[in-house]
Amino acid sequence: MKEKATFGGGCFWGVEESFRTIPGVLDTQVGFMGGKTENPSYKEVCTDKTGHAEVVHLIFDPDKISYQALLETFFKIHNPTQLNRQGPDVGTQYRSVIFYHTEEQKSQAESMIKSLENSGKYIKKIVTVIEPASSFYPAEEYHQKYLFKRGLGSCGI
Numbered sequence: 001m002k003e004k005a006t007f008g009g010g011c012f013w014g015v016e017e018s019f020r021t022i023p024g025v026l027d028t029q030v031g032f033m034g035g036k037t038e039n040p041s042y043k044e045v046c047t048d049k050t051g052h053a054e055v056v057h058l059i060f061d062p063d064k065i066s067y068q069a070l071l072e073t074f075f076k077i078h079n080p081t082q083l084n085r086q087g088p089d090v091g092t093q094y095r096s097v098i099f100y101h102t103e104e105q106k107s108q109a110e111s112m113i114k115s116l117e118n119s120g121k122y123i124k125k126i127v128t129v130i131e132p133a134s135s136f137y138p139a140e141e142y143h144q145k146y147l148f149k150r151g152l153g154s155c156g157i
Contacts, residue, residue: 002026003062005070006033006054006099006133009078010073010086017147018077024065028145029057031138033099039137048091054110055099057136066106071112080116081124096128106130 009015012030020028032045035052045052060070078086080096102104109130117126138144 001061001062002055003067004101004133005056005060005067005105006101006136007045007058007070007074007105008033008055008076008099009080010054010096011089012054012056012139013146014145015054015077016063016145017059017152019056020071020145020148022065022070022073024088025058025070027059029138030143030146031055031057031136031137032093033134033136034097034131035059038100038135042139042143045093046091048093050093050113052137052156053095053097054093054139055136057138065142067108068112070100071109075112075116080113080126080128081122093113096126098128098130099133100130101133106132140154 016028016030019025032040033055035050037050040050040052044050054147079108084092084095086094098109100109113126113128
């Protein structure tokens, strides 16, 4: 059985690379979700006018990795307290967002955020938004597995 998960946490290259090598993650693809323009290009999304977030769309085997474990990874690899930015990247396309595919995913994401807020781990409020998954538009081919193709493990931010 395969399931989907979709996360946006800044530039999709680094987010994808963080998930790509996790056992149980069967496939990763970078692209766009959550906007109003059909089939946007990277250039259009970068105008900050389409409403899309840069995301990584995962196919995973829930018998090998839980959605909860994917959520834990998501919150470890980016700063969920930065509104519409990560590091030097600024704009709504870099927002912290979880697109849920099932009500169970929504519930788990809400619980995770509450737990993190109650933990005191972050001084600032978590701004990660939780939205229903919508149409996923893959980014151009040169963006797919970008860091892996170049022998890089991260963006170096």
